Amino acid sequence: MLEEVVGELKKGVTVDGLRVRADDFIQSRSGNEVDCAVYVSFSGEKESLLIIRFFYGIKGHYFPWAELFAIKPSVYVGGRKVNYFGSSVEEKILKLTANHLRAGGAVFVEYDADDETSKQLRKRVPLPLTRLGFLLYGLGFTWFKDFYFAEGFKEGGAKLRAEKPIDRKAKVRHVKEIKKDAQEFLEMVKKEKTKDPLVLKAAERAKSFLAAS
Numbered sequence: 775m776l777e778e779v780v781g782e783l784k785k786g787v788t789v790d791g792l793r794v795r796a797d798d799f800i801q802s803r804s805g806n807e808v809d810c811a812v813y814v815s816f817s818g819e820k821e822s823l824l825i826i827r828f829f830y831g832i833k834g835h836y837f838p839w840a841e842l843f844a845i846k847p848s849v850y851v852g853g854r855k856v857n858y859f860g861s862s863v864e865e866k867i868l869k870l871t872a873n874h875l876r877a878g879g880a881v882f883v884e885y886d887a888d889d890e891t892s893k894q895l896r897k898r899v900p901l902p903l904t905r906l907g908f909l910l911y912g913l914g915f916t917w918f919k920d921f922y923f924a925e926g927f928k929e930g931g932a933k934l935r936a937e938k939p940i941d942r943k944a945k946v947r948h949v950k951e952i953k954k955d956a957q958e959f960l961e962m963v964k965k966e967k968t969k970d971p972l973v974l975k976a977a978e979r980a981k982s983f984l985a986a987s
Contacts, residue, residue, distance in 0.1 A: 775830070775838070775873065775874055775876075776828045776829075776830050776831075776838050776871070776874055777828075777830060777877075777939065777947070777951075778780035778806045778826065778874050779840070779870050779871055780799075780808060780810065780828055781921050782870060783810065783812065783826075783867075784796050784797075784799075784810075784827070785871070786985075787866060787870070787953070787972065789863050790861075790863070791816065791861050792814050792815065792816050792856060792863065792866070793814070793815040793816070793820075793868065794812065794813070794814050794823075795812070795813055795815065795820075796801075796810040796811065796812050796813070796815055796826070797810065797811055798810060798811040799820070806829060806830045806831070806832060807827065807829045807830070807966070808827070808828050809825060809826070809827045809828075809829065810825070810826055810828075811824075811825050811885050812824050812825070812826060812867065813817040814849065814856050814863065814878075814946045815851060815852075816851045816852035816853055816854050817851075817852025817854070818852060819851045819855065820847075820851060821847060821849040821851045822846070822849075822869075823846055823855075823856075823858060823863070824842055824843065824844055824845040824846065824858070825843055825844045826840060826841065826842050826844075826871075827840065827841040827843070828840050829841075831879075837876075837878040837880065837925075838875060838876070839875075839879060839880040839881065839882065840871045840875070840877045840880075840881050840882070840930070841881070841882040841883075841884075841933070841954045842867070842881065842882070842883045842884060843866075843882075843884040843900060843931065843969050844884070844931070845858060845859075845884055845887055845888075846858060846887070847859060847887045847888075847889075851936065858909065859887070859888045859889070859890070859891075860890070860905065864909075865909065868881070868909065868910065868913060869913055872886070872910075872913035872914055872915070872938075875938055876938070876953035877916045877938050877939060877941065878937065878938060878939075878940045879937070879938050880915075880935060880936060880937040880938070881910065881915065881935070881936050882921065882933045882934070882935050883906060883910070883933055883936070883987055884931045884932065884933050885931075885932055885933065885934050886931040886932055888905070888906055889906040890972060890975075891904045891905045891906040891907070892932070893918060893971050893972055894975075894976055895922075895972070896961075897970065897972060897973050898962070899959065899972075899973065899976040900952070900955040900956065900959050900976075900980075901907050901918035901919070901920060901934065902916075902918055902952050902955070902983075903955075903956060903979045903980050903983070904934075905961065905975075906934055907934060907936070908979045909981075910934070911936075911952070911983075914938055914967050915937060915938055916937070916938070916944075916945055916948035916949060916952070917936065917937040917939065917944075917948050918934065918935065918936050918973055919934075919935040920934060920935075921933040921934070921935055926951075949987060950973040952987075953983070953984060954987050956980040956984055957978070957980075959977070959980050959985065960977055960980050961985075963977045
């Protein structure tokens with residue numbers, strides 16, 4: 775359950791010698807939702823890194839989800855530069871969240887500041903083959919949607935939505951769709967003879983996915 779993620783982050787976790795801890799909690803009136811700021815600390819100093827909103831769900835009506843936003847690509851703390859995207863810190867936070875999301879649960883991850891993911895999406899790379907999408911797929915998410923256009927102007931920046939399959943049949947269907955997209959993407963890359971390194975990196979992910987599926 776997501777409450778366990780909040781508890782772990784409140785206590786703090788250690789990643790590559792850094793302390794990652796959540797603070798500044800704001801609870802919703804219903805008690806089903808909480809916002810918290812995630813800080814990274816080193817050598818007696820701390821800096822805010824991102825904000826996470828956890829929705830615990832409503833049994834029988836809404837699945838739980840987590841939203842990560844206001845993400846800083848890098849911060850300096852205790853004389854050390856800490857990069858977020860592609861780091862052990864990012865992987866730890868997403869893995870903690872994924873491990874406590876049951877079937878049907880989702881994450882919304884803002885990617886505006888994620889240079890590789892945002893560029894790959896603009897270059898027509900399938901969502902699960904982008905840097906962020908492939909990471910989330912490896913954590914058990916199989917259905918993806920690009921929230922590029924805010925609906926109602928209250929959602930903030932562009933986000934990648936990823937959901938865990940509701941059951942085995944859904945997982946098989948989702949994986950089949952990803953496989954089809956990966957094959958078509960590789961055909962496009964071959965036809966266009968692209969030399970774009972970000973597209974070629976995604977092509978390697980497609981080959982890896984197809985080899986494993």
